[in-house]
């Protein structure tokens with residue numbers, strides 16, 4: 001790339017993310033560091049720091065940088081936490097969680113994306129990410145409970161297995177909506193065994209496809 005990716009990331013963070021109110025320093029620092037252009041196809045590298053989602057093949061997208069920042073901030077991830085992500089896609093969000101020191105488990109249903117993300121994460125030396133090919137609406141029962149769960153595809157409701165697999169005191173962030181591509185970002189907190197949901201904002205994600213999705 002002719003333009004310095006480090007400068008592009010700095011601008012991305014200031015103009016798209018800080019400007020919209022994200023303040024978590026650790027999240028901002030990770031987004032300044034992580035080479036987002038390595039998570040898209042080479043022909044798209046120049047667009048990687050633009051204020052929009054981008055295609056990653058198979059009809060799927062890497063989320064807009066601001067949305068990645070917002071969801072990560074809402075999740076309040078601490079080092080050493082066990083985190084489940086549904087919808088690995090490019091692996092970018094998983095890499096953000098890994099850079100925050102989490103023990104990341106991420107599930108993708110499309111074989112090609114799963115394999116590409118696995119290789120990309122390994123080549124970046126992010127060994128604290130475990131990638132599985134499966135229907136993520138079923139969670140990852142053998143690893144549960146999770147301190148944090150992040151769903152990066154939109155479904156009609158919060159899948160019951162994910163609520164079950166969320167630890168007491170845990171937080172989950174997910175786009176939920178009555179129709180495809182029309183969702184509200186929801187923050188779920190589990191307290192005394194009950195799941196309390198809070199509406200955050202409107203979002204547009206690709207479909208969560210599976211037993212507890214579309």
Ligand code: SAH
Pocket residue numbers: 060061062063086087088089090091092093094107108109110113134135136137152153206207208209210211213
């Ligand atoms: N987090 C990704 C973007 C995700 S796009 C990133 O950082 O690039 C949404 C992804 O969810 C797509 O790759 C899609 O294939 C996947 N997906 C949809 N339904 C799924 C399911 N039930 N289980 C696992 N992955 C799913």
